[in-house]
Amino acid sequence: MCPIYKFPQINLYMSNFCCNFAAKLDNRRKKKPDNRINEEYNIQNILNLITMQKSPLQIARQAYQPKMPVALNGNVRLVEGAATQSVADQEEIKKLFPNTYGLPLITMEPAPGEAKSEAINVGVILSGGQAPGGHNVISGLFDGLKRLNPNSKLYGFLGGPSGLIEGKYQELTAEIIDEYRNTGGFDIIGSGRTKLEETWQFDNGIEICNKLGIKAIVIIGGDDSNTNACVLAEYYLQKQCGIQVIGCPKTIDGDLKNEMIETSFGFDTACKTYAELIGNIQRDANSAKKYWHFIRLMGRSASHIALECALQSQPNICLISEEVEAKNMTLNDIVEQIVEVIVDRSNAGLNFGTVLIPEGLIEFIPAMRVLIQELNDLLAQNEEFATLEGDDAKREYVKSMLTPASCALYRSLPKGIARQLTLERDPHGNVMVSLIETEKLLIEMVSKRLAQLKAEGKYKGKFSALNHFFGYEGRCAIPSNFDADYCYSIGVNASHLIAAGKTGYMSLVRNLTKPAAEWLAGGVPITMMMNMEKRNGKMKPVIQKALVELDGAPFKYFKEHRAVWADSKTSYIYPGPIQYYGPTEVCDQPTITLKLERGAM
């Protein structure tokens, strides 16, 4: 059946739509005020639904029913534990969050009877980079709210936190939700990186929530967005405006985890997607036997993605930024480390291999970090720099402003990389590491060093390298069963936290190395995960970011095995694509990182 017939209301809508569309576009061109934005977004969304053609897998996934913890299947009882405290800086955090500090941990337990609540209107926001499973958090939230009371409504704020501030929203109906079940991406309502941190923004939020009768906001985001969720919760409690705020742990980077949050959603799918590609490349390398592949992997500062991909695919080399920093390594040290493996393999007749490079590597090389910090300070709101025309003028300006040591390092870099270091900063003032082509930098430096060794008669091999960057292709993949189940459970669980009147909590689902039915659900006070850190020169309360722990089980396992993986014997693993159907040991496995961390392997 043609998808359009499934939506009779769309047919009706279409006739009006066709007449009005040209006028609406015209208005947009004339930059009329944005008061039609919600209507137009509806139109765009409905158009998307109509024009969406689907692969057989998309159709099959739409019908997939995510697995859930037993406790969330029916009515629940919230059991409160002891009062909590923040991981550090207790006095400061308590002072900043007088209303949300010290809240108890919550566990959901099955309860007799039917799950019921008053009708509640809820607003949901997707914040930051895409992560597979975001749509399932929203569908779980929607189903949870409707099951508690069919008259409850879910509104999506459009384009990230700015949707709340600017009052851009769309009601999410069953038809819309059904189209997005178990799909990747954040396109249901869009995402954005606007920071929610100023009181005028919070007050705008109150206005739109009052207009729509919204009693709770769910923020699906990473560490910064969840920190902001807590600031918002605290502000709304102080104002006694009756709006609750609940956070959900999202990011492919895997750096939002701690004693309570076992993993952020999206990490599982992204790593499995990259690991498949790395495995395919390794198979090609092992077949053609002529290329070294330098593969940079997304993940921002932390090296969790690179490490997990290494555990899944066993490459010849995987750099771990946190180790580079701990060993105070220079760029040249890293090059030497790679060259050593290349020469050894070449001596065994193997002029091919794979090198995994975490996206944030460059920031963890101590001297580079100093250079980047100087550039961050120099470029922050620097109007003079912005007016300079041409790369050469910008390069000369930067050189004239840096300290001698940083200037020398800057000059030693290939021009292209040096330019990438001065590109626009993100809203937090940080360099956008996803734009820095470290893999090309390393290829160039390794190549030069090998040429030197060849001239000295110490290397006889042939070095031919290819560069890759795996980032965006993993961020919106169809969520693995793990992420589909985990996210849906997070969403349903959030609906129970809301119904119980909770605020300042993150929706918590744990025990993730066990089958989904045995997962535990609850809530963790966001203040419990906070400490004070310097941001933009000021001490701020933030959720601690989790970097790779060098004494943690995943890194230790990697360290024990990497010499063998680098060795002349080829130890590659070819993980293959994510499997959605089939035996549970193929389809429902969590990441190796999670299993090692939880002592489950």
Ligand code: FBP
């Ligand atoms: P979040 O931290 O918002 O989850 O973003 C993850 C991420 O994919 C990083 O791994 C990457 O460095 C960054 O987003 C890229 O940002 P952008 O989407 O703005 O290019």
